[in-house]
Amino acid sequence: MISVKNLYKNFGENDEIKVLKGVDQHIAKGEKVVVVGPSGSGKSTFLRCLNRLEEPSAGEIYFDGQLITDKKCDINKLRMHMGMVFQHFNLFPHLSIMENITLAPIKLLKQSKAEVEAKAKELLEKVGLPDKANAYPAQLSGGQKQRIAIARALAMNPRVMLFDEPTSALDPEMVGEVLDLMKSLADDGMTMVIVTHEMGFAREVANRVIFMDEGKILEEAPPEEFFANPKNPRLKDFLSKVL
């Protein structure tokens, strides 16, 4: 579904900060891929390159066979099929929960308001917040906000969901509710790419775990093997610290 070939990303005026140094990856439909790694390893940048929130410096990314790193590609159209969930939720504070969820389908997919709102109610049911439709983001807890952010992304019927450290900004007791939702989403067969520090979640949900460090993928394996039998010394070191 998503193919990444030789992806490079540099920051700074003279590209002096090299964040991604040649990443190759193939993510199949229905796969749940968890990306782990120390801070500054480039895992968030990698994820953000997938929907071009960060412009890749070099390399190719294909989404459903379409070259999305091409300048001629209509990235806005492609993003409609790629849901993204952020660390800081980024809900729209001036809109109610219902409006947060329905804004994009109404304005971009040109669906009727009634249709979208019916779907939004289903989604609110799914994320366990059916009574919050008329609330505003500031009235919700962190965990509730993140669940709404997931519902907002799902409202566009994405083919893939990208999660950028979805639980890192949450109080510990709220992490569970978000992970539970993500698990149920995984059970529904959604293709997911998740950057996270939740190793337990990775072990339970992922088809494949990727370890990144210093802009490169150093190891990738199914979770059982990844956690039980790490080969790369950097990964061994990393796991010894986080587990």
Next chain:
Amino acid sequence: MKKKKKYQGLLTALICVALAVLIVFAIYFIQKLNNKIDTEISIEDAQTLIDATFADLPGNVSTGAKFVADNTSVVIEELTYGTEKDIVLECTYETVNIGSTVESNLDKYLESVYGFYLDNTAQGIKTNATKIKLYIADLVEADLAAAEKVEGNVTFYLYETEPGVFTPYLSDELVNTIFGGILDAKTTINSAETVTYNGETVNISNLNTLRTGLGDYIALKNYDSAMPDTSVPIEKLWNTLKYDFHRNFIKNDQYKYLTNGLLTTLEITALAVLLGILIGFVVAVIRCVNQKTGKLNFLSGVCKVYLSIMRGTPVMVQLLIMYFVILLPLGVEKFPAAVICFGLNSGAYVSEIVRGGIMSIDEGQTEAGRSLGFSYIKTMWYIIIPQAFKAVLPSLANEFITLLKESSVAFYIGVADLTLGGIKIRSITYSNYMPLIAVALIYLVVVLGLSKCVSILERRMSKSDKR
């Protein structure tokens, strides 16, 4: 707690207005205690007043001699209002040179009067001053009638002693000028010590009757050289205030200059602010897009030039140029010209406010919008600008209030706004205090009211921030 706060805000506004009113009334009363009432008077009324004053100044009571009124005419050429609001009358006069006529014939009069005195004494009749006055009248009046008339210019002052009541101030100097040295002549008579009678010099220093009789004849009745008292007694201040209010605002419906003016001011400001917000948002978005994506270089350059011009020149100069140089030749009316000028000017300031507002919105909002598939412009429109608008609403409202006050320069191109309304009343009544203070008070009340509305609006819009 919340209710109390609300109440406090209202109270503060009320106290502000009350204090302002109190201060301006205090100024009014203090001015009135020491100063003049500022009524206008027509040139005809002033002329009537001067004529009456002169008619009231006959040369003598007992004889009824009216040589002043008969031989002197004073015609008002021009009426103006002095800095202290004294009414200044520029007059020409024509008069018989009474003083010098009397002085040059004084020896003749004294000799004749002395002869009359001797005759009376010989007949055993007592000579008193009245008899002398009656005796000399014909002689003097014949001389005055034969005397040559002189002309000249003189300046009179009218002082207002009560609302609408005027008193001319006839100083000694003025009287001497107009009445041909009449006061000097009287002094000369009073100090005469000798008389030549039949070629002999006779001492008359102990004959007071002769001198007083002659001197009294050319005295001026009802003449008081003291300056009229123009201060208003404290118990009459309220009436004076009512009178001033009436003649400034009620008379001829002059208050309409202010109400219509206020309407025009509000219209100009509202339209200009709408234009300003429109321009401001467009400019701000262009500059933000340019800053973030490097696109729209040319438009951004145009915006920068516009901003430097609008913020680098006074709004008054912009108004004059906009109307007289640019729009008047195109046949545009004053009102739309003012709206366009203030709108363009305000747009420059609004754009900076809005740019700050857009910059203050978290980058994550843009990312969230873009990740859903919104283009940069759509993200701006649906997500960033609504939030930025809310963030800058207080500043925009302040801009509106600033513009409301700034629009007062519109009177320079003749837009009949509130300020011009006050100026018009001022030019009708020659009164400074009432119209100008009224204009200031109206601005103050409107501005305070608007500030209150803004805080209410802010509270309403902060609904989404409530926890």
